Amino acid sequence: QVQLVESGGGLVQAGGSLRLSCVLSGGTFSRYTVAWFRQAPGKEREFVSAMRWSGETPPYADSVKGRFTISRDNAKNTVSLQLNSLKPGDTAVYYCAATLWGVASRTAANYNSWGQGTQVTVSS
Secondary structure, three states: OOEEEEEOOEEEEOOOOEEEEEEEEOOOHHHOEEEEEEEOOOOOOEEEEEEOOOOOOOOEOOOOOOOEEEEEEHHHOEEEEEEOOOOHHHOEEEEEEEEOOOOOOOOHHHOOEEOOOEEEEEEO
């Protein structure tokens, strides 16, 4: 199974920015659809964004649209998530996930490889 490692989380004040990275190993990166999910304590894991190919308009959760941007660099086996205009409600563990299914799905069950998560904490 392909391995994913997230990084870039941290503590930031409301209105600030972070950039998260997800590095994939153990597979051909360009074959995978990669998504970002997040999970706050006591809440269900929710979809953030996903990307199949560069140039394709990726889906975003309504709660992050206009603030977060997903991108990928196949040469570096990396998918990034730029988090701008952060709000306290964005506080969560952020996970990247991958699937060979060629659809940028919003459903967590469609992804069969998951990273360990990186903590994002937004203070007010």
